[in-house]
Amino acid sequence: MPQSRKPDSSRRSERSRRAIYDAALALVGEVGYTRTTIEGIAARAGVGKQTIYRWWPSKAAVLLEAFLDVAEQAARGEHELPDTGDLEQDLKLVLRATVDELNSPVYDAPARALAAESVVDPALAARFVEKVLEPQLELYVHRLRGAQDVGQASPGVDPRIALELLVGPLAHRWLLRTLPLTHEYADRVVEYALHGLAPRP
Amino acid sequence: MPQSRKPDSSRRSERSRRAIYDAALALVGEVGYTRTTIEGIAARAGVGKQTIYRWWPSKAAVLLEAFLDVAEQAARGEHELPDTGDLEQDLKLVLRATVDELNSPVYDAPARALAAESVVDPALAARFVEKVLEPQLELYVHRLRGAQDVGQASPGVDPRIALELLVGPLAHRWLLRTLPLTHEYADRVVEYALHGLAPRP
């Protein structure tokens, strides 16, 4: 991991930055993360290798920023989960949307690459979680608190843990491809999580 | 990915196979998966590189077999989850044990590496899931069916999905290291999953 003297970011070429994002995402989509190389990104972006090494510490860091860049543009205004007053319906809606996102090819390739790399690189994981994951999860926390306020969720439940009952199963299927990731599955997860596996009295 | 003409596995050197397993696991533990190389494994095992390329298609495949080898020896006789008649206590026991396993250094390094690689390599994922994951998950299915028979779990619940409410959250924390993976967390997950997030009437 390089970088000794900090470069002057005010002189940074915006053009190159964008070209690198585009090249990185395109290559990861086309040939996969493993066969994407820094040399390849530089060549495709029409950029010197040093321009990458100057601004990013690793291939994964480039991809994380590129991914964030498109994610931010896509997430215009989505700063809240829907709240129709019906928690179950709202959650089903959200998890179905998440399923669709995880199944979409443009999202899949870079997200998988970043997740895989994070599993094995704690430093990247920290940034991935902070920038990508936590902002999403915070939305659940907020929605669940609202549900507790109106008596649709048990007051004793910790929302930060509760959300993992919803998100964890989806992530599990997506990451390891154990079984298909469908809307039906999303619905089932919401139902089981809300009403429990034990029989109601 | 090599391999053209199939070698004769009856002539295979058992000694080399074991040495390769040992070297692979040792190196992954010592220097991490990424810095573990096939050359390094061969050198450490006192084996020619070709002997590795002859029998395995990739570094990850070597590690998967090595991991399976120790996992099989460790799993002597554990073909069932405990069944004391109290589902909640049994599940807490099992998830706590899983937490301990995921937190143990010897398990962590190879398992993480295999999980990370599986995220990005569907072929490996299929073998990983089939050989490592599914046998474990099947135990949950069996235990949950038992619970349904004695009225401790809702009869309408699909055990294959139900188990993911338990296992998914743990996997999520472990893989991305979002928050600490503790016994308390395991207990909470079991409680929430069994009794639901919605208030009981």
Added chain:
Amino acid sequence: MPQSRKPDSSRRSERSRRAIYDAALALVGEVGYTRTTIEGIAARAGVGKQTIYRWWPSKAAVLLEAFLDVAEQAARGEHELPDTGDLEQDLKLVLRATVDELNSPVYDAPARALAAESVVDPALAARFVEKVLEPQLELYVHRLRGAQDVGQASPGVDPRIALELLVGPLAHRWLLRTLPLTHEYADRVVEYALHGLAPRP
């Protein structure tokens, strides 16, 4: 260079020996000496590698024997240079025939390979010279002695050196391909060698 305990040559398989000769010559002709391998010879001959290592110390040794084998069959009865009484005509005839041989593809490939290897491997060179070269050169010595007896060559001349004035130039052109190796050239060499470069008084 291997060979510890001598094998029993009486039990040797004649069939394998011939197959190895054929394979070696064929491969050298087809793909060149450098790309001819012992494994390749064995495979082509339908023979185990060990059968080659048992009887020959090196690839070059195999080729030398194979070459000798065909050379012997070709050289049926040619134990003397022609002697018509006219030394110059006889020599021109012989050197022209040598030129033709050196230019013939079937002779060229193995002979070049052996010569090249001999340049760099004194042990092989000794065997190559003894078995291939010297028997040929001895013919020149004999013919030149005859010429001295009848007054067609100076009595003071050492035939062993004299022959090199004839053979050396041809070998030179053949080995390094400096200039074309033609009948005219052979004639010129004979004339210059016999009558000298200095003006006759």
Added chain:
Amino acid sequence: MPQSRKPDSSRRSERSRRAIYDAALALVGEVGYTRTTIEGIAARAGVGKQTIYRWWPSKAAVLLEAFLDVAEQAARGEHELPDTGDLEQDLKLVLRATVDELNSPVYDAPARALAAESVVDPALAARFVEKVLEPQLELYVHRLRGAQDVGQASPGVDPRIALELLVGPLAHRWLLRTLPLTHEYADRVVEYALHGLAPRP
């Protein structure tokens, strides 16, 4: 034979070039051409393998350039054969010097290797002949022409062929080590070549 896109020779590292020459010549002298490897040269020169593959197509090509490099330095000003007016003495002097050179260990190892490789690799041979051999032979042509002008050599003789009567025999003995290469032999060759093998009238 590699090389796809041409490197920019103006950026070439002179330091590496020289180190590679030195390493190649040293290794060929110490362990012989066959056991000299490109990896070995690179390691000894403190250079990456790619730096060799970038600039040369083969081990032999490296050695040829290295050999030329020292040969050029050694040949400072030797652009003519001696001309005392006595052709025979001059030639004896030159051939004796050639004998000494061929017998000197520092010259022998690389020159043999290049000759051997040239026998079997026409492309290398062409470069070897052009760069090493022909410049030497041209000196003979020039000296023999001079001799013709002053009546010491027959005017009808082709100098390009004549010189091979002198050089061919030496090369023959050197390459195949048939018989010792001595000053006496050199003298005999000059005498026979100049005055012919046939009796003078």
Added chain:
DNA sequence: TCCTAAGCGAGACGGTACGTCCCGTCTTTAG
């Protein structure tokens, strides 16, 4: 308006690992 220092494209460099080929030895198996 020029000077100078930075970012930039390009790509050579010392390295490391790749996956392949073949070496020469050793072991197994089928005739």
Added chain:
DNA sequence: CTAAAGACGGGACGTACCGTCTCGCTTAGGA
């Protein structure tokens, strides 16, 4: 009980990238 078949430890091959470096060339901004 011989030899084919071929697995084995080893080492070099030629390639692909790594991360560093040096080269000219813009391209500002301060003098």
